[in-house]
Amino acid sequence: MLKQRKILACVDQSPYADYVADYAAWAARKLTLPLELLHIIDRHQEISVSTDHSGAIGVDAQENLLNQLTEEEGTRTRQVRERGRVFLNGLRQRCEANEAISVDTRQRYGQLLGTLEEQQQDVALYVLGRRGESAERTRRDLGRHVEMISRQVRRPILTVAGEFVEPRSALIAYDGKRMTRRCVELIAQNPALNDIPVHVIMSGKLATDADKHLQWARNTLNTAGFTVETAYLPGDPEQEITRAIGERQADLLVMGAYSRSPLRSLILGSRTNDLLRASQVPTVTIHL
């Protein structure tokens, strides 16, 4: 039997954890998938906390040092583990109050990116906070990991931008190419979502076959029972789509994720990133 995939919500101890949990619970309820709350403990073994600068080594220096470091790290880890456990349990209760069907929690050692890649096999959807613990310090728009993660894992990622608002309409940033056609197909495959009206918006340079592409998207979604509205907005995609989100009061943006060539995006910049940065609503990025 195929193991049922799950929704994996990555939380850290920041205000975003609650938003992530709320959106994850919403997605779990909508898609009737089990939800797992993942808290990653990065042990930072590369950082030390020594105050001993005596530089003297005596009898059994090595053994004593090993014992001392093991002891210290053990104590520290136990504290972090316990704090994480309490934190995760709080979130679990929050999710269960939001009627998510089955909520599990897990703490793992490691680094965010590696851990998410390892879990990929069993995951249907990742839910991440746009900013995390580090946001206060770095003041960057995107949590430092989000971009890297969406490059590495081949699963849809829901990036949460702020407090939970029950999505009432979704907007697909569409360009008729393979990646965004896949977005449309993926939405169409989940008829459970069809109580949410979908806007399919094309933008960019004037394309002659835009109508044809939009027609295809409309048909695909209509067949799955969605209410669809399509539009073609010529101009700068970033601006037009951001405006469209505002005008149509969309609560969820769906778009194709980063192209696979990091070189290309290094030179040209990444459109995905621009959009992700500009968008004030939660965003689902989808890979091929």
Next chain:
Amino acid sequence: MNTIRQEWFSNIRSDLLAGLVVALALIPEAIAFSIIAGVDPKVGLYASFCIAVVIAFTGGRPGMISAATGAMALLMVTLVKDHGLEYLFAATVLTGVLQIIAGWIRLGELMRFVSRSVVTGFVNALAILIFMAQLPELIDVPWPVYVMTAAGLGIIYGLPLLTKAVPSPLIAIIVLTVISVTVGIDVRTVGDMGDLPTTPPVLLVPNLPLTLETLSVIFPYSLTLMVVGLLESLMTATIVDDLTDTNSDKSRECVGQGVANIASGFMGGMAGCAMIGQSVINIKSGGRGRLSTLSAGIFLLALLMFLGDWVSRIPMAALVAVMIMVSVGTFNWDSIRNLRSHPASSSMVMIVTVMVTVSTHDLAQGVLSGVLLSGFFFAHKVGRILSISSRSEDEGRTRNYTILGQVFFASADRFVQSFDFQEVIEAVRIDVSRAHFWDITAVSALDKVVMKFRREGTEVEVLGLNEASATMVDRFALHDKDEPADLLLPH
């Protein structure tokens, strides 16, 4: 990018502080090891600077300290004495080249044949050698030297009980230097031992003819230096791995040591490797990243440039005290306590490693004897896993021998002796399907048994030889037979 940040800049404050502590301890050590090798202190100091700085970038184990070491210095004594300094530089460069090759062909994986007991023996021998190297400074010297050495040790071990904020070896050196200068005690000082560096090192191509003759002089030295350097570096890397609970890239470390030694050779330095004592000090002081190693090297040179005059006035007694501390801290005292509880063979391996090293002053020979001896003991032990049972069948006409266990060079004799050739019998059946024949010795032992029986006019039938001799193939054909775990078990 992430690893660069993690290995360099994630622990900046602690790394810099630890680097300073290490640099202060490196100065006396580098001077002491230069004296062991019979060269000017500046050779060891330049080497320590170059190696520490280069290995910070090229090494595979962040947070490990490499510099001029005693283990290496001991190997150069005759080269320097017989041929001179230029040959030492050339040998250092060649050592580096050999180490790079060793890294590329992953020679480091051979470390798995070096057992725990050999490692302990290596470490103990190193500590003993470092201590013995101090004896010339303690024998036949005026009495103030003993007082100063004792006072130095008192400060080194006493001060940390009061404060751990300052390096106690440094305080010991400062106090002893100030006292000996102001009181005017007439003892030997570092300045008496030879030149100290006054400028940063400059590029210096060894002034030697590139001939086979030169090569034949330096190659044996470089080969031993390569082996000992890598051994100590890889052992130290494992120690640092354990202490920090992280992994290191051993092959990169081999290549890195090579690059560092080449740099040292071209900068007027001697060959070096990782240092167990210094690395422990570094970790203890909070050093974890590459920055700690780099800063140790840079602080070392900066201190020498600023304090050059003062360094030459440090009394040798102060250095001796620091080196005794290093020796005590390096020695594995547990191994003495464990002598009774550990198996005699392990203790024997450890002791032989120590004894061979101390008598030859060559850690390579010590390790080689240790490895050979542990292999010998292992073969002996596994050779005992062999049992042969027999019963007569067919109303006394036939005897069935069943062989169980390992047959190889160490057990082949016992295998042959287990058969009763005096028995008057028509036929013998030898069932080897549950035994393993590991080598040619085992097969010829079986041949011998068969021939002996035939000579008595006895029919011989061997059962299951195919299964038994599958282990002889160097690459085990595991797919149609056992899991590795089953190989040592009877079928």
